[in-house]
Amino acid sequence: MDRVTADRLTLVSMVDHWFYLHEPTFIDAGQTCWFDHETNELCVDRGGDRVTRHGRARHAAWMCR
Numbered sequence: 001m002d003r004v005t006a007d008r009l010t011l012v013s014m015v016d017h018w019f020y021l022h023e024p025t026f027i028d029a030g031q032t033c034w035f036d037h038e039t040n041e042l043c044v045d046r047g048g049d050r051v052t053r054h055g056r057a058r059h060a061a062w063m064c065r
Contacts (some may be wrong), residue, residue: 003034012054015042025054 005047013024016037021042027033032045041053 003032005030005032012042019056021054022056023054025052 003052006029008029010027012021012026012027012033014020019040019042021036025042025044027044028046031047034043036043036053041055044052044054046052046053
């Protein structure tokens with residue numbers, strides 16, 4: 001996944017149909033996100049030198065029911 005800049009407020013709970021976040025996160029308009037394959041985390045540049053990292057749900061299978 002390349003870096004993507006949100007064009008509107010977006011609630012993210014899954015990345016590319018295989019990575020389910022432990023907790024959904026909001027990405028505001030103008031914020032940039034990308035997937036860090038080394039740490040298996042969704043990263044969000046919140047501005048002001050602040051980057052948040054969001055990890056995978058331990059048992060993602062429950063989300064497929």
